Amino acid sequence: MVQQSLRERNKQEKLARIQQAARQLFEEKGFEATTTYAVAELAQIGTGTLFLYVKDKQELVLLVYHQAIEETIEQAFVTLPADLTLLDELVYLFEQFFRLYNQNIELARVYIKELLFHEGYRAQASRQINYFLEQMATRIKEAQARGEVAQGVDISQATRNFFALYYAILTSWLSGAFSLEEAVNPHLRRAFASQINGLLPRS
Amino acid sequence: MVQQSLRERNKQEKLARIQQAARQLFEEKGFEATTTYAVAELAQIGTGTLFLYVKDKQELVLLVYHQAIEETIEQAFVTLPADLTLLDELVYLFEQFFRLYNQNIELARVYIKELLFHEGYRAQASRQINYFLEQMATRIKEAQARGEVAQGVDISQATRNFFALYYAILTSWLSGAFSLEEAVNPHLRRAFASQINGLLPRS
DNA sequence: AGTCATTTGTGACTACAATCAATATTGTAG
DNA sequence: CTACAATATTGATTGTAGTCACAAATGACT
Numbered sequence: 192m193v194q195q196s197l198r199e200r201n202k203q204e205k206l207a208r209i210q211q212a213a214r215q216l217f218e219e220k221g222f223e224a225t226t227t228y229a230v231a232e233l234a235q236i237g238t239g240t241l242f243l244y245v246k247d248k249q250e251l252v253l254l255v256y257h258q259a260i261e262e263t264i265e266q267a268f269v270t271l272p273a274d275l276t277l278l279d280e281l282v283y284l285f286e287q288f289f290r291l292y293n294q295n296i297e298l299a300r301v302y303i304k305e306l307l308f309h310e311g312y313r314a315q316a317s318r319q320i321n322y323f324l325e326q327m328a329t330r331i332k333e334a335q336a337r338g339e340v341a342q343g344v345d346i347s348q349a350t351r352n353f354f355a356l357y358y359a360i361l362t363s364w365l366s367g368a369f370s371l372e373e374a375v376n377p378h379l380r381r382a383f384a385s386q387i388n389g390l391l392p393r394s
Numbered sequence: 395m396v397q398q399s400l401r402e403r404n405k406q407e408k409l410a411r412i413q414q415a416a417r418q419l420f421e422e423k424g425f426e427a428t429t430t431y432a433v434a435e436l437a438q439i440g441t442g443t444l445f446l447y448v449k450d451k452q453e454l455v456l457l458v459y460h461q462a463i464e465e466t467i468e469q470a471f472v473t474l475p476a477d478l479t480l481l482d483e484l485v486y487l488f489e490q491f492f493r494l495y496n497q498n499i500e501l502a503r504v505y506i507k508e509l510l511f512h513e514g515y516r517a518q519a520s521r522q523i524n525y526f527l528e529q530m531a532t533r534i535k536e537a538q539a540r541g542e543v544a545q546g547v548d549i550s551q552a553t554r555n556f557f558a559l560y561y562a563i564l565t566s567w568l569s570g571a572f573s574l575e576e577a578v579n580p581h582l583r584r585a586f587a588s589q590i591n592g593l594l595p596r597s
Numbered sequence: 598a599g600t601c602a603t604t605t606g607t608g609a610c611t612a613c614a615a616t617c618a619a620t621a622t623t624g625t626a627g
Numbered sequence: 628c629t630a631c632a633a634t635a636t637t638g639a640t641t642g643t644a645g646t647c648a649c650a651a652a653t654g655a656c657t
Contacts, residue, residue: 198623198634227614237637242615277593300511307510308503308569331593341595348588355562355585356555366511382558385551389592390480390534392544401604401653408606430644440607445645 208234209244210258213251222252222301249305253312256302257319263291264323277334281383284327285357286375289364293371300365324350349386356382411437412447413461416454425455425504452508456515459505460522466494467526480537484586487530488560489578492567496574503568527553552589559585 212233216225227248231241245251267287271280292299306316328350334340360382364374415436419428430451434444448454470490474483495502509519531553537543563585567577 196624201623202635226612238614239616239638240636243635248614304507304510307507307565313569338595340593344591344593345584345588348584349593351562352559352585352588356558359554359558359561362510366516381548381551382555385548385555386589387593388547389594390543390547390552390590391592392541393597399654404652405605429642441644442608442646443606446605449645451644 205234205236205240206244206254209236209241209251210254214255217252217255217298218295221297227251246311249301249309250312252298252301252305253309253316255298257315259291260316260319263287264319264326268326277331277339278380278383278387280330280334281327281353282375282380284330285353285379288357289361289371289375292361292365296365303362303365320354324354327353352386353383356386408437408439408443409447409457412439412444412454413457417458420455420458420501421498424500430454449514452504453512453515455501455504455508456512456519458501460518462494463519463522466490467522467529471529480534480542481583481586481590483533483537484530484556485578485583487533488556488582491560492564492574492578495564495568499568506565506568523557527557530556555589556586559589 209230212230213225216229216233219225227241228238230251231238234241245254267284271283275283292303306312309316324347328346331340331346331349335342335344335346340346357379360374360378363369363378364371369378412433415433416428419432419436422428430444431441433454434441437444448457470487474486478486495506509515512519527550531549534543534549534552538545538547538549543549560582563577563581566572566581567574572581
């Protein structure tokens with residue numbers, strides 16, 4: 192049992208209430224229409240207190256998604272079907288994020304946008320992303336072991352490339368360029384296939 | 395000579411004054427510290443009038459960069475050295491954008507962030523991006539003609555992949571992950587090389 | 598030129614994110 | 628238990644982006 196001071200416990204409870212209040216209001220009324228005053232009220236804290244816990248209104252969205260992203264990453268690997276090709280594995284893994292963001296596209300836009308250059312949260316977010324990348328790298332190494340991938344390949348570079356391709360398609364999709372199904376199926380799959388195949392002639 | 399009404403001329407002059415005023419103030423004081431009131435004053439218009447020309451303060455940044463991006467794209471292809479390998483050509487082309495954004499990194503961050511999901515400006519911006527992608531595709535086809543690239547390859551898919559890789563490295567760089575030189579040289583080059591080489595074993 | 602309709606411009610006003618000086622709560626040492 | 632320091636909380640206040648009811652400018656038509 193971890194010894195925890197009253198202060199520590201109060202702080203954690205407040206943060207939890209803030210996260211819960213923000214989630215609820217964003218769901219009900221959307222990000223724009225939710226005021227920080229309303230979040231503070233629902234979380235039963237003063238308007239000023241809110242900003243001791245988050246740097247700005249946008250950070251509330253990061254707070255809301257943090258948990259969901261954690262769960263999505265975990266579930267993605269747990270439910271990953273066996274015996275897929277590398278391409279199918281990668282498509283499956285990233286598809287889970289599309290499904291998460293599909294639950295509330297307006298909010299997902301705010302999240303992706305704020306995540307880009309947000310100071311305070313970048314550390315936490317990149318911890319999650321790095322964990323995901325490492326897990327992916329493991330899968331690619333397995334594909335290498337069974338001969339799907341060449342020996343000399345820089346795995347961590349390839350991993351980052353796959354993530355970059357996913358990210359570009361995610362943002363196009365969130366901009367309304369195409370449907371969820373299209374995003375995953377022709378677009379993500381083709382982009383990954385192109386990365387896997389490369390451009391060189393088969394000498 | 396295009397016949398132009400007085401209305402049309404007034405509007406264009408005002409827009410030009412707004413663009414100029416915004417650029418000057420963003421340079422001098424940065425984005426945050428510049429008020430829309432100050433922009434309106436310098437452009438010699440009412441505070442309300444500003445918002446007939448741009449939807450919000452962020453759109454001023456898009457306005458400021460629009461011209462610069464146009465010129466950067468044009469210059470990139472004009473100054474592209476002859477007889478480079480495909481990889482060197484691509485690195486050269488994208489490097490020009492890094493140099494543009496390097497002139498004012500804070501402002502570049504705002505630009506890249508706002509561009510993501512901005513309604514009104516997406517059309518204009520994607521016109522520019524599509525033009526750039528087409529020019530790139532032409533270069534890749536030339537590489538294909540000289541045997542650097544395999545015949546069956548989906549060129550427009552590959553083109554979009556290169557852009558996605560550039561974009562990911564651009565945003566990492568703007569987040570302060572590494573220096574300008576590092577961004578272009580190890581990072582962009584390696585990412586592009588990985589896309590060109592692919593992952594498959596050379597049978 | 599004079600009348601009217603349509604487009605463009607204006608700045609006082611509103612709403613709200615974020616701040617900060619004042620207050621309350623919790624921890625600690627005697 | 629008391630006194631005091633350290634930390635956390637508060638809501639009135641502020642600065643500013645963006646709105647809107649009204650005013651001015653422009654163009655079209657007779």
